[in-house]
Amino acid sequence: MSIFRPLVFIGAGVLLAGIPYFVTSPYVMHLIILSGIYIILALSYDIVVGYLGMLSLAHPAFYGVGAYTSVLFVMKLNAPFLLAFAVAGPLALIVALIVGYPALRLSYHSFAIVTLAFTLIMRIVWINWEGLTNGPMGIPGVPRPRFVMPFLGTIDIETSTGYYYFILILVILTCLFIYLMINSRVGRALLSIRENEILAETLGVNAFKYRMIAFGIGAFFAGIAGSFTAHYITFVGPEFTDFYYITMLLIMVILGGSGTIHGVILGAIVFTFVPEYLRISPEFRDVIYGVILLLTIIFMPGGIGGRINDMMESRKRTSHGAVGNN
């Protein structure tokens, strides 16, 4: 196992790095980049929905905040891309803290309603603040990412290969951060609040503070994903804050396996490709998604990731023999 593990990582690394060389179809390349965006969105959404256990419907709002922030910085303030990109995440985080300060004191259902209202309000803001956002038309012609780095020169990202490596790095960093977070004391604190808030508080955990942290971190990554998307499709519009993303993210997280990184990644990839290939009409799509969600919750509550974990667990147990206790 110990020799096997590094080999798996190296293999996966070579495979991921090599994708642009053996995927020739630009369309498939586009879907792969898109699934990268969805992986970041779904993983960050799962921090709030899975680890914190609060149903937030505000994720598309933070996605929109990140996208508009980045675009406006570049196009109105003539800021370099790197600065705009670096500001998008923190600004989404600040907005999340402002919304979260009152909202995270509410009960589960009230929180869901307030975050839903926030998403709808942000959409109205994008549509009506025409001077800044160009209203329902959105802002076309967003410049592509250009990294101006001292000593290293300038890197322009123009091809899908460039975008692929860019999103690959972002996805890896996101995964790494979330992995470290859930395995740290912060992750344990979040878990304790979800499992039993009174007990967590009795042990000294400030539940409200940790809710703010988790909500903020979730928004941070949504903002980054928003910025990337805007500079990738070279457009930003009110569509970024669409309720459609909530259904997408929920199905990715729940079918993939809430609370598992590999499951959510899998869910995000599957649900980027499946709708594209099945070419389902939007009316049918929601019905089918609803059925899939129901079936998952009834028959596989842990999602794919949970199922994989169960299988690994039982294999480990049979190989080591059952541990008895009195």
Add this chain to the structure above:
Amino acid sequence: MALLETIDLTKKFFGLTALDKVNFHVDQGEIVGLIGPNGSGKTTLFNCATGVLPVSGGSVKFRGEDITNHPIHEIALKGVSRTFQIIRIFPKLTVMENMLLAIQQHQGERIISSILRTAHVRRLERQARERASELLDFVGLTSLKDSLAGHLSYGQQKLLEFIMAFMPNPEVVLLDEPAAAVNPTMIKKMMDHIIQLNEEGYTFCIIEHNMDVVMELCHRVVVLNYGEKIADGPPAEVVKDPRVVEAYLGTEHAAA
């Protein structure tokens, strides 16, 4: 000065007065028993003192400092640990994880450094593990440290909850019925643990119905009845107090 103290503590649930101007204190090094018939307000007193329930009147003080209606976690961080009547542990986490959770906030939490696992954080974690191992060893749960807490037997869960309360080195430990629904051997063990920890300097306040336990363990006993304090003194005297006998058995016996 009393370690933990309530002054005219009153708690009303709508029309019902659960605690009526209760003056209660626990001094450093004591084992205080809190007894009384069902519904007399013992657990309510614990809940008000630890911030779990908002107080209707009066005040709660810890080392002379007012902590009335402070958030639960703040009171916990000051050094007031407690257990619950119905066991509260995290069944989906392992025994060790439960133990680590019980201390991490007390070590101070810096979010970014704990995520990035700086040397300081790793050292704290190692200290926490050592402390947890000592306590697990103390009650004999070491072999189960990697089992899920939910898989433990009732008595083992009770022991786990008990030692979790000691992880942060608390000033005072409030135990809500530590001997309830536990077999006699385990009761004996639990009592030995409490006595030993008391000798090491821990202060206790114990709600208990088992009078054998109360008589043997407690230095002082406080009796509540219908939310009022009716007696406060050494166990041997309190059980003879006519008002206490009346509260438990009715007026006829008190007269006899």
